[in-house]
Amino acid sequence: MxxxxxxxxxxxxxxxxxxxxxxxxxxxxxxxxxxxxxxxxxxxxxxxxxxxxxxxxxxxxxxxxxxxxxxxxxxxxxxxxxxxxxxxxxxxxxxxxxxxxxxVTEDTADMVMSLLLAVTRRIPEGLATMQGGHWSGWAPTAFLGGRIGGKRLGILGMGRIGQAVARRARAFGMQVHYHNRRRLRPEAEAALEATYWDSLDQMLARVDVLSVNCPHTPATFHLLNARRLKLMKPSAVIVNTSRGEVIDENALARRLRAGDLAGAGLDVYEHGTDVNPELRDLPNVVLLPHMGSAxxxxxxxxxxxxxxxxxxxxxxxxxxxxxxxxxx
CATH class of the missing domain: 3.40.50.720 (NAD(P)-binding Rossmann-like Domain)
Incomplete structure (x- = not known):
C-alpha cells in the first residue's frame, strides 16, 4: 500500500x-x-x-x-x-x-435568538425557581420580562451570521438596524428590511437589543468601550456570540451592575475561560460556555x-x- x-x-x-x-x-x-x-x-x-x-x-x-x-x-x-x-x-x-x-452560520444565529429571549424573558430565573422547588404558583406580576416584537435590533457586523440573525429577528417582528464595515447591496438590504447606520454611535443610542456578530481584529478590539456603552439606553440588552474582545468586559459589568443596561447574554468572553466574576453574580446576565456553534x-x-x-x-x-x- x-x-x-x-x-x-x-x-x-x-x-x-x-x-x-x-x-x-x-x-x-x-x-x-x-x-x-x-x-x-x-x-x-x-x-x-x-x-x-x-x-x-x-x-x-x-x-x-x-x-x-x-x-x-x-x-x-x-x-x-x-x-x-x-x-x-x-x-x-x-x-x-x-x-x-x-x-456555523445558522447554529450561531439560533443561539443569538436563544440568548435574546433568555435575557428579555428571564428564562434562567424561572428555571432556577422551578429546579429549586421555590415556585408557589402563578402571579400577575411575577417574572415580568419584555416583549421583543416591535423592538429595534442593532446588528454589529452584517456578514453571514449577522444576516441570518436579521432574518430570524424579522420573523419575530423586530426592526433590523445594522452597522458594518461595508454597506450591503441594496437588494440584500431590502430583503432583510434593514436600516444601515454609517455611525455606530448613532445606532447604539437607538436600539433596544444589540447583537455582536463582528470578528475580533485590531480594529474591533474594545469597539464597545465604556464611552460607547454609555450611549445605549438603560433598557437595552446586549448579546455577544462572536468574540469577547469586542466588548470592554469591565465596562460592561459596571453598566449592568449600575442598572444602566437591562441585561446581557454572553457566549464568549474577553479573557477566554477567565470570566469576569462580576458578570457571574448578576441576575440580568445569561452566561453560556461558547456553545454558539455546538x-x-x-x-x-x-x-x-x-x-x-x-x-x-x-x-x-x-x-x-x-x-x-x-x-x-
Missing amino acids: ASKPLSVVVTRRLPEAVETRMKELFDVRLRDDDTPMSRGQLLDAMQEADVLVPTVTDTIDAGLIGQAGSRLKLIANFGAGVDHIDVDTARTRGILVSNTPGV TREGRLEMGEKVIINVKTFADGHRPPDQVVPAML
Missing part, C-alpha cells in the same frame, strides 16, 4: 466520523486527551507535521510560527474565526491558512471542510477556504 501523503496533527478531539475519515486519508496524529495542547506541545507538532489542524483554543502566534519546521505548509483551522492565528506571519513563512466558513451537524460539517481543505492541498491545489490577510 502506498504511504499516506501528508503528516497531519490534530490538536483537539474531533467528532469520531471526522477523525476516522482523516485516518483513512492521511498520516494523522489524533489527540487522545480532549484538552488544549500546551505551547510546548503545539511547537512540537508544528516542527513535525506537514499540516496542523488547530481550534480556537490554540494560540498560533508569530513566536510559534517562527519556530515551525520546514515541513509545515498548511494550518487548516477547525473553525471559522482565525484571530488566534497570526495569518500575516504564516504567509511570510510560506504557510497557508484555511478555515471552515459558513457551516451542534452535531455543525461540527461534522466543520470537519468535512477541514478534510476538503487538507485533501485539496495534498493534491497540489490551494485550499478552497484559504484565508488571506486582506480578508481579515
Whole structure:
C-alpha cells in the first residue's frame, strides 16, 4: 500500500466520523486527551507535521510560527474565526491558512435568538425557581420580562451570521438596524428590511437589543468601550456570540451592575475561560460556555471542510477556504 501523503496533527478531539475519515486519508496524529495542547506541545507538532489542524483554543502566534519546521505548509483551522492565528506571519513563512466558513452560520444565529429571549424573558430565573422547588404558583406580576416584537435590533457586523440573525429577528417582528464595515447591496438590504447606520454611535443610542456578530481584529478590539456603552439606553440588552474582545468586559459589568443596561447574554468572553466574576453574580446576565456553534451537524460539517481543505492541498491545489490577510 502506498504511504499516506501528508503528516497531519490534530490538536483537539474531533467528532469520531471526522477523525476516522482523516485516518483513512492521511498520516494523522489524533489527540487522545480532549484538552488544549500546551505551547510546548503545539511547537512540537508544528516542527513535525506537514499540516496542523488547530481550534480556537490554540494560540498560533508569530513566536510559534517562527519556530515551525520546514515541513509545515498548511494550518487548516477547525473553525471559522482565525484571530488566534497570526495569518500575516504564516504567509511570510510560506504557510497557508484555511478555515471552515459558513457551516456555523445558522447554529450561531439560533443561539443569538436563544440568548435574546433568555435575557428579555428571564428564562434562567424561572428555571432556577422551578429546579429549586421555590415556585408557589402563578402571579400577575411575577417574572415580568419584555416583549421583543416591535423592538429595534442593532446588528454589529452584517456578514453571514449577522444576516441570518436579521432574518430570524424579522420573523419575530423586530426592526433590523445594522452597522458594518461595508454597506450591503441594496437588494440584500431590502430583503432583510434593514436600516444601515454609517455611525455606530448613532445606532447604539437607538436600539433596544444589540447583537455582536463582528470578528475580533485590531480594529474591533474594545469597539464597545465604556464611552460607547454609555450611549445605549438603560433598557437595552446586549448579546455577544462572536468574540469577547469586542466588548470592554469591565465596562460592561459596571453598566449592568449600575442598572444602566437591562441585561446581557454572553457566549464568549474577553479573557477566554477567565470570566469576569462580576458578570457571574448578576441576575440580568445569561452566561453560556461558547456553545454558539455546538451542534452535531455543525461540527461534522466543520470537519468535512477541514478534510476538503487538507485533501485539496495534498493534491497540489490551494485550499478552497484559504484565508488571506486582506480578508481579515
